[in-house]
Amino acid sequence: MNLRFECPYCETALEVPPLLAGKPVRCPFCQGQVAAPFTPDGGSLLKARPPLPNDLLLTRKQLLRGILGLFLLGCLLFLVGLLIGYYS
Numbered sequence: 500m501n502l503r504f505e506c507p508y509c510e511t512a513l514e515v516p517p518l519l520a521g522k523p524v525r526c527p528f529c530q531g532q533v534a535a536p537f538t539p540d541g542g543s544l545l546k547a548r549p550p551l552p553n554d555l556l557l558t559r560k561q562l563l564r565g566i567l568g569l570f571l572l573g574c575l576l577f578l579v580g581l582l583i584g585y586y587s
């Protein structure tokens with residue numbers, strides 16, 4: 500029996516063969532990468548697990564934000580240093 504689940508990106512009902520359970524599949528509608536669920540169709544649609552690439556993307560975003568924060572802090576310290584040098 501095929502696995503049926505909803506694409507978390509475009510919410511299209513997808514159907515994949517059972518041998519793809521737990522494996523990453525590409526949504527044919529939005530090309531988003533989705534991890535197919537392990538549970539076979541029980542009559543209702545299952546929400547697919549959040550895909551891994553998105554998690555990695557989020558981590559990278561957080562990393563970038565951290566770097567940006569450090570950079571801004573560095574700029575601030577530099578400016579403060581300049582002001583102190585200017586006024587002394």
Ligand SMILES: [Zn+2]
Pocket residue numbers: 506507508509510511526527528529530531
């Ligand atoms: Zn989709």
